[in-house]
Amino acid sequence: RYGTFELWQQAVAKAQHPKVETIQLDYVSQDKEDDYTFNYTGFKVTFEKGQEPVLVRLYNAGKGWGIISIEDVEED
Structure with missing residues (x-):
């Protein structure tokens, strides 16, 4: 898609990456087998500028x- 590694690197450097707003603990669990x-x-990670949160x-x-x-x- 970008042709060369250098072009890919330039595209990644220009790409917009959302800033993290909050990181919240959602759950903790433990399983024991043998x-x-x-x-x-x-x-749960939320981002600035209204981007959808992720788990x-x-x-x-x-x-x-x-x-x-x-x-x-x-959402529950």
């Missing part, structure tokens, strides 16, 4: 946190 413990947490879901199985998903927030 000798393994899995920790889960979710954060960032994370997990930890003892080797650091990883991202499960980044998805639209479902």
Whole structure:
């Protein structure tokens, strides 16, 4: 799409990235299976200028946190 790495780099540098307004803890949970413990947490991230918020879901199985998903927030 951009032709070269340099053109891609220039396009990314010019792209508008929304600024984070708030990060709120949404949930924390834990599952235990045999000798393994899995920790889960979710954060709701809101942005300036009215961009739709997202839910960032994370997990930890003892080797650091990883991202499960980044998805639209479902209102209750």
